[in-house]
Amino acid sequence: MATDLRLARLSGFFGFFRGGFMPLGLFALVAVGVHAAADVVDDRLLTLVDGLDAWADGLLASREATAAWVDRVGPLQRTLIARALALSWELAVDVLVVLPQLGYGEQDETERRYSLVKETWRTLLGRLNRTPTPMRLVRPLVTAVFAAGGAYAVARLVESTLFVALETDVAPPAVAEVVARGLGWLALVLVTGRLGWRAVLRALEHADAACEARVKRAKSPWPVGLWGSVLSLPLAVALTLEAQSLLALVR
Amino acid sequence: MFRTSSRGLLDFLAAALCLWAAAWHTPVGALTRSAVAKVAGSRSTARPLLAYFSGGLYDAREVEVPLPATVLPDDLPSLELPLASPGASLGRGAWAVLARPGGVTSEAEALRARFGLGPVDSPEAVASVLERARAEFGTDDAAVLALFAGPELARYAVSRARAEGDRPTLEALARQLPPGRGPVIEAASQALMLGTAYSLSWPVAPGTRVTSPFGFRTHPTLGTQHLHTGVDLSVPEGTAVKVVADGVVKRASEDAVNGKVVIIDHGRGVTTAYCHNSRVLVTTGQTVRAGDVISESGSTGRSTGPHLHYQLELGRRPVDPFIFRGRKAVVVELPAPPTPPKPPGPSKALKAAFDQVAIPPEGTEAPP
Numbered sequence: 001m002a003t004d005l006r007l008a009r010l011s012g013f014f015g016f017f018r019g020g021f022m023p024l025g026l027f028a029l030v031a032v033g034v035h036a037a038a039d040v041v042d043d044r045l046l047t048l049v050d051g052l053d054a055w056a057d058g059l060l061a062s063r064e065a066t067a068a069w070v071d072r073v074g075p076l077q078r079t080l081i082a083r084a085l086a087l088s089w090e091l092a093v094d095v096l097v098v099l100p101q102l103g104y105g106e107q108d109e110t111e112r113r114y115s116l117v118k119e120t121w122r123t124l125l126g127r128l129n130r131t132p133t134p135m136r137l138v139r140p141l142v143t144a145v146f147a148a149g150g151a152y153a154v155a156r157l158v159e160s161t162l163f164v165a166l167e168t169d170v171a172p173p174a175v176a177e178v179v180a181r182g183l184g185w186l187a188l189v190l191v192t193g194r195l196g197w198r199a200v201l202r203a204l205e206h207a208d209a210a211c212e213a214r215v216k217r218a219k220s221p222w223p224v225g226l227w228g229s230v231l232s233l234p235l236a237v238a239l240t241l242e243a244q245s246l247l248a249l250v251r
Numbered sequence: 252m253f254r255t256s257s258r259g260l261l262d263f264l265a266a267a268l269c270l271w272a273a274a275w276h277t278p279v280g281a282l283t284r285s286a287v288a289k290v291a292g293s294r295s296t297a298r299p300l301l302a303y304f305s306g307g308l309y310d311a312r313e314v315e316v317p318l319p320a321t322v323l324p325d326d327l328p329s330l331e332l333p334l335a336s337p338g339a340s341l342g343r344g345a346w347a348v349l350a351r352p353g354g355v356t357s358e359a360e361a362l363r364a365r366f367g368l369g370p371v372d373s374p375e376a377v378a379s380v381l382e383r384a385r386a387e388f389g390t391d392d393a394a395v396l397a398l399f400a401g402p403e404l405a406r407y408a409v410s411r412a413r414a415e416g417d418r419p420t421l422e423a424l425a426r427q428l429p430p431g432r433g434p435v436i437e438a439a440s441q442a443l444m445l446g447t448a449y450s451l452s453w454p455v456a457p458g459t460r461v462t463s464p465f466g467f468r469t470h471p472t473l474g475t476q477h478l479h480t481g482v483d484l485s486v487p488e489g490t491a492v493k494v495v496a497d498g499v500v501k502r503a504s505e506d507a508v509n510g511k512v513v514i515i516d517h518g519r520g521v522t523t524a525y526c527h528n529s530r531v532l533v534t535t536g537q538t539v540r541a542g543d544v545i546s547e548s549g550s551t552g553r554s555t556g557p558h559l560h561y562q563l564e565l566g567r568r569p570v571d572p573f574i575f576r577g578r579k580a581v582v583v584e585l586p587a588p589p590t591p592p593k594p595p596g597p598s599k600a601l602k603a604a605f606d607q608v609a610i611p612p613e614g615t616e617a618p619p
Contacts (some may be wrong), residue, residue: 007260008258010260011258011260011261012258012259013259013261014256014258014259014260014263015256015258015259015260017259017263017265018255019257019264019536021259021262021267022262022266023268024266024267024270025265025267025270026266027273028266028269028270028272028274028280029269029273030274031277031280032269032273032277034277035273035276035278035279035303038304039304041306042305044306050501050502054502054504057504057506058504058505058506060506060507061507061508064507067508068505069507070506070508070509073510074566074567075522075567075568076310076567079310079567082302083304084301086304087278087300087301087304087572091278091279094279104252104253106255106256107253107254107255108254108255108297120252123555124252141454144539145404150269150272153272153276154269154272156411156426157271157276157430158268159436160407160411160427160428161429162405163429166402167404167407173403173406173407177407177410187268190264190265190268191265191268191269193265194261194265194266195265195266195269196557198253198365199252201253202253207252237568241298
């Protein structure tokens, strides 16, 4: 009973600061997922850069005047170019798609009672059905993929960190592995259950607000956020194709 | 739209886990940590931004190439070198890393003790430990990881990588390790890279004359210092060029400098290139086995004399292939041809591109 009370007090104490840590947590969750996706495309970008370099070398070599430029870009430079491209891609998606997560806000009962517009996920979905735009369609989908990837990455880190911590002195390796796996699972459920859905809904909320602002200026909402959608969609697809690793949780 | 909850412990825990993961494992986190360190006037522990991509496992840092085991006098005309077995090569590669300052790690000692073997004090001893570890963990990559990270962590990483449907390569295993294991992964990657390099055979008959060795040399036409990124082996036109290890053809093409060129990816950050061929017998993407004939040597590209430019790259950086033959290259000085009057010939820009051949174009200048 006393423990329950202490936990409730502790929880209430943290609740006081949720306006600070919730937006940061949402941002971090989606950013980890975006990095996991960028890590997937990194090697494919290198293959692409190598292929482009071979093609350019062939083109340059065909004329005597440009033949001197053949092999000017060495393998190390090609690696740096590919990795810098992956990093730029990731940072661009962070700015265009992940940063709006920091705009996450909550209302208490009094604020809700007196607010003029009472938004719910139903009203957002209603507008999505009536006026589907690329931003309204793509942002929640890619955010869901990134949030799932992020939650899995967090769970994997928790599991491996706990395994090492437990296996060293506390428990035999077999026991440490089972305990770490269980706590990894718990981390996945916790992060998805407390933050995952909020990140997706926040992405829809942001997309809806951006589109509505454009409609109010009597302009078509279609081009809003197109760059973010175009850049994030391939990363989300790449991460989805790697989703077989999620099955590892049940193996 | 979101209702405020009066409680926040679980939300705080979830947010804290995400922030921890983002801070240590994303470039955005690295940027933030660097900025915080700058404001606080302390030293940031963030890695360079490009090092946060796992694809760079083998090329993140320049490999420390060991010195040749034996140095022979330059005037020895021919070398016949015994090839090391794959296990022995891996032992040499791992020993080259273990023998650096810092010495044999406690993890290596733990692995040795686990198998009841003697002290890890030579390439042969390391090879024995790795052989036993390979039998237990299934692959060379896992065995080498066990040597540097300890057997339990390696076993855990193998089991998780297999559960994710990955082959237990070092890349897949590294993804399963907890934070702070960067130095271990780096040591294992270097050991595997060096071990693979030690296992390479030679593309033409061992003892073939070297007309231009690896390293900085005075450029034959410009008179300035340039890095010659491979070794030039003097072979007659049409000589069969054999691939030095199993791999995949990464490039089979022709250009004005390298001529008909084949580049083979052997995995673990090791690639080899064979330039100036007269015929290429493989196509890009083809899988080749050690000893397969991939081309016939020639004198295409910026070359006037038949030779093979053989290049070895570790972590996408060129290194002297003779280091891994255990001997110093034997350089044969060619007699300088009489210097004819300089023709109106190639432009300065073209000369700049001419840095990969043993003998300059006929009628320009004497060989280096």
